[in-house]
Amino acid sequence: MKKVKILSLCFLCFVHLLISGCWDQKIFEEIGLALVLGLEHTENGEILYTMTMPVFAEDIEETMEILSTTSDLLRQSRDQIRNTSGKRVEGGKIQHIVFSKELAEKGIDKTLDVFVRSSENPFLANIIVVDGSPFEMLKMSKDYKDKPRLGVYMANIIRHARANAATPESRIYNFTILQYSETIDPVASYISFDDTGITIEGSALFNGNKMAGNIDFEKTGLLHALMGEKIQFGYYIKAKDIEESVSSDKRGVSILLYRAKRKIEASCADGTAPEIHISLDLTGIIDEIDLDYRLDEPDDKKNLEEKITMLLRRDFMNLLKYLQEIGSDPVGFGEIIRAKHNEYFKSVSWKTVYPKVKFDIDVKINIEFYGALY
Amino acid sequence: MLLIQEKLKNCPDLKQKNVFIEEKHEAWFFYIYQNIDNDLLQRDFISPIINMTYKQLSDIKTVKNIPNGSIKLVYTTDEAVKEIFSGSAVFVFELIQYAISCKIDKVEKRALEEPSTEKNIRGPHEGFLEVLEANIGILRRKIRSDALKFKTVTLGKITNQTVAIAYIEGIANKDLVEGLYDKISSIKLDGMPAIGFIEQSIITHPHSLFPQFLNTERPDRAVAALLEGRIVILMDGTPVVLIAPVTFISFFHTLDDYSNPWILGSFLRAVRILGGIFIAVFMPALYIAITSFHYYAIPLELLLNLAKSRVEVPLPPIFEILILEITVELIREAAIRLPTYIGTAVSVFAGLIIGQAAVEAGIVSNLVIVIVAATATASYVVPSTDMALSIRIIRFIFMLSASIFGIIGIVVCTTFTIGHIIALDSLGQPYFTPFSPFSLRGLKDSFVRLPLKKQKTRPPETKTGKKVRSE
Amino acid sequence: MDGGANAITSKQMALYTFVCQTGIGSIVLPTALAKEVGHDGWISVIATGVLSIAIAALLGMLLKKSSGKGILDINKEVYGKVIGTAFNILIFIYLLVTASAGAGIFVVFLRISFFRLTPQLIMSLIFMLPSFYMVWYGLKTTARFKIFTLFSYVVVLVYIILIYKDIRPTFLMPVGEAGIVPLLYSIKTSYFAYIGLELIAVFYAEITDNEKALRWHVFANFFSMLFFTIVTAVCTAVFGEKFLPVQSITLFNLFRIYNVDVLERIDLFIIAFWFFAISCSIRAYIMASWYSLNKICKKKKSTFIYMIFIALLIVISRIPGDINESYLLLDIVNYSGMGITVLFIISLFISAVKTKGGKRYEKG
Secondary structure, X not given: OHHHHHHHHHXXXXXXXXXXXXXXXOOHHHEEEOOXXXXXXXXXXXXXXXXXXXXXXXXXXXXEEEEEEEEXXXXXXXXXXXXXXXXXXXXXXXXXXXXXXXXXXXXXXXXXXXXXXXXXXXXXXXXXXXXOOHHHHHHHHOOOOOOOOHHHHHHHHHHHHHHOOOOOOOEHHHHHHHHHHOOOOOEEEEEEEOOOOEEEXXXXXXXXXXXXXXXXXXXXXXXXXXXOOOOOEEEEEEHHHHOOOOOOOXXXXXXXXXXXXXXXXXXXXXXXXXXEEEEEEEEEEEEEEEOXXXXXXXXXXXXXXXXXXXXXXXXXXHHHHHXXXXXXXXXXXXXXXXXXXXXXXXXXXXXXXXXXOEEEEEEEEEEEEOOXXX | OHHHHHHOOOOOOEEEEXXXXXXXXXXXXXEEXXXXXXXXXXXXXXXXXXXXXXXXXXXHHHHHOOOOOOEEEEOOXXXXXXHHHOOEEEEEEOOOXXXXXEXXXXXXXXXXXXXXXXXXXXXXXXXXXXXXXXXXXXHHHHXXXXXXXXXXXXXXXXXXXXXXXXXXXXXXXXXXXXXHHHHHHOOOOOOOOOOHHHHHHHOOOOOOOOOOOEEEOOXXXXXXXXXXXXXXXXXXXXXXXXXXXXXXXXXXXXXXXXXXXXXXXXXHHHHHHHHXXXXXXXXXXXXHHHHHOOHXXXXXHHHHHHHHHHOOOOOOHHHHHHHHHHHHHHHHHHHHHXXXXXXXXXXXXXHHXXXXXXXXXXXXXXXXXXXXHHHHHHHOOOOOHHHHHHHHHHHHHHHHHHHXXXXXXXXXXXXXXXXXXXXXXXXXXXXXXXXXXXXHHXXXXXXXXXXXXXXXXXXXXXOOOOOEOOX | OOHHHHOEOHHHHHHHHHHHHHHHHHHHHHHXXXXXXXXXXXXXXXXXXXXXXHHHHHHHHHHHOOOOOOHHHHHHHHHOHHHHHHHHHHHHHHHHHHHHHHHHHHHHHHHHHOOOOOOHHHHHHHHHHHHHHHHHHOHHHHHHHHHXXXXXXXXXXXXXXXXXXXXXXXXXXXXXXXXXHHHHHHHHHHHHHHOOOOHHHHHXXXXXXXXXXXXXXXXXXXXXXXXXXXXXXHHHHHHHHHHHHHOOOHHHHHHOOOEEOOOEEOHHHHHHHHHHHHHHHHHHHHXXXXXXXXXXXXXXXXXXXXXXXXXXXXXXXXXXXOHHHHHHHHHHHHHHHHHHHHXXXXXXXXXXXXXXXXXXXXXX
């Protein structure tokens, strides 16, 4: 009899577990999945936290729910939103975190704490800086008639942009790692929006964890080549940049650059700023050309390559100058000097020395193909 | 005489033929009418005996000359009764000290048909029969060697069934054979309607979910097992035979793996193991774990569709799947018992209900139907019905633990199951060879089937004396 | 205990040692070392690995001379029945506390990763259930299971190859920046990862082919060293020496950084695979403590004593109140482990000398 009682008690507990759910159970349809998170400062210094969640009920017309609240801490905001939303809001599936430019300029390391700390939260969410207010952007995205749901839409445009090096790969994990390293500065995607859709502008450059500047998508491609990433990007040259005397109806040339081989050598002497020599080997394919060059003539081709090399060198130097101006080092020159010239690195403060570094870049380009036409 | 007649009261199938030797001495023939070949009885037993004199009948040598294959002399009443019920005709003559028994049984047996639960494409389409002698004959026909030996024992206090242990001398391990024979001889039951009774009486781990002996109705499987050094147990009254010792992976092998070239055979085997184990066991549990605990593991594109289909469903995922799984189990059980013409109608009906209607009624979601259907199909892929049953039960345990502890519940269950399988043994040999204890020799014929040229050695679990084949 | 249920081969013992050392050690080792020597943790690991191989070889050689007996029997021979039993009880307590500390830290990892709210007692009971089942069946079953954990290691190594893009070799440079003295101090920290090499002394009597035991034991320590080096170097190269010291479960964080095309996150599955290794690591100590208890009590194994053993294990594992106390208990256990290893070596040395002396006396 006693055995039966114990057994039935166990059975009841078991069934109770099954029905009422366990302590950490999060049933999928009861969860509000936040897909995009927008963060910006309000006038009184608090953080405005906006979130989009997809809605699936057939009797509700809207496909997206946008909720926002203000507070100082992210967790506090999430709990506040749970009081409004009908579902239990969870952040485990956040695809993108969108910062306003102002917030990014003030520094974003503290807001990422909750994402690193909780193992449920993704380490892989994209970090995006928007020119404007994320709240406005999320509200406006509801009216995009010809675009899919915002989370999916943004994921798609960012993925395609990354494949073309129009925007960098910046997720929470590499942002945090680079932030902690103090020798390489992180980068993030930079976007803008209007009532027709979202546009990838390029990259947002950071000095430490504060945003310092931004570059367009063409320069982002160059930045990737400098960082040594094996990625393809398009490089566009206007006709008048190649030859001053070219006729006005020629348009220029568009090259797909890939297979960037980079070598960086630094020479450091005590008391002076380091000299960094970069050599880049690029391979290119001509996608579109409207110039006076005959590509089947070896001399002409060589000439064109030399001209392109010159222009590339100029653009790289301008980019490096801009990076020095804003104090951002995404390429990791500081890291290279720390690794290879450790004594020198320890004797100076890298942030003050970086703007004074003398760069010298040696670019080589080899045009491999030019398609089915000469 | 009177004693025999006393014992044989109320047996209307028993015939007592009264004859007179030398036209003066009374004698009797006893036989079970249905089980005797009457032609042979009249021609080869009754006829010569009637024509013998009393003197001839007292002379054992003359008696033994009676033209019949199996003449036996019995000396006690009990023995005589036993002989009568074993399909012999017994001649009782009070003036001689013995009774003469002659085995001329004619048993009704069906033709050799392929067993319905073990079909294959490229091999023979024969199956064992219910008569032990016929089965022994089938094995003898396939293995024409004097090394094929049978040890017989009569079991069953009331049924008196014969059980035979077949093995190939020189290849099978002597200790295993002796041990098995002792175990079987010590079974004390009234009778055994099915071979499962023997299996459960000699099993070392009776509470385990996994079968420790392989059941088969196919002679080719039995022959293959014998050639590897395994032992086959046959029983009178059932076409199913037991093979021991076996390993976990033997339950996933079929003849088709061997009759096809090795790449195709390996592919078939990989499909079977992948489907039979991983999909049948893990898929529903993973679904429950992910939708109940780890929503973040769902891919984004699938998330939106899944959410759309799940939003209508009021039940938590575990109950959704349990409802469908239990329904599928009910249909499975019903399908065994229904005649074929109703069976097809029921399966169509059930498919309709489970498919369209349940989704539209909002009881289950689309993805669950796909999962349950895939799981049900995958579970049929396992060739052995015992193992398929075990996997079905394990799947429920996995689902329940996934619903309580998520993916860690699945990990704990997997560890437990593997630990249990490692601790099992089949006839004293480790059950999970060749994986653990690891044996490279055995791995050649486990989840892949390497070419016949590479399979020169016999499997390690049979502990055979002759490791190399065909030496 | 009858030899049948506990008989293992030297290869199985090596695998046992390997999994015992790397299961839990590899999770927090990179962080512990980064706190002391920055990015040179891998050098410390290699140095300690060489030291542990030397100690393992010494243990192996001394055991070889012990005529096939385990340390529990040797203690009784060397120190006499009373003191020998006292030492054996000490060894049992050490093994039990290690197993409990391991179980406690296992529950902590689970709480951080998946189960924030589930009661700890239920977690301890349920997740240790397979271990209790296998330990009951003996050393053979426990050791045979280890071969399946090799799959977890393969998964982790394949994962490390997949994240090659995120590995920055410059994070490991300049090599040796920490300096010789801090590196030598850090050997103490990294030695904690190699605790587990003394278990061979406990089980030596059960190894069927103990002529090969020394060789395989050294191999096991070598592979542990290799694995620790790879994990430490990769963690340092991915996270950098500044980010490593603030993480609590480094290896699991490493699993979170890879993005697969459709599934996005695969950390769930890889952590699930790694749990096999962790549970095996803990099971190794549970088996050792149960074995030593049976050797001390000399009775046939009884369910009642086993239940008490399990209850004791779970009670001790619940003693630490929070994660810091769990790590403190682990530290205590690790220091004791060093002491126990020294004790083993001393006992074996005395036993070897006695046997040799005895033999000389016989010859003379």
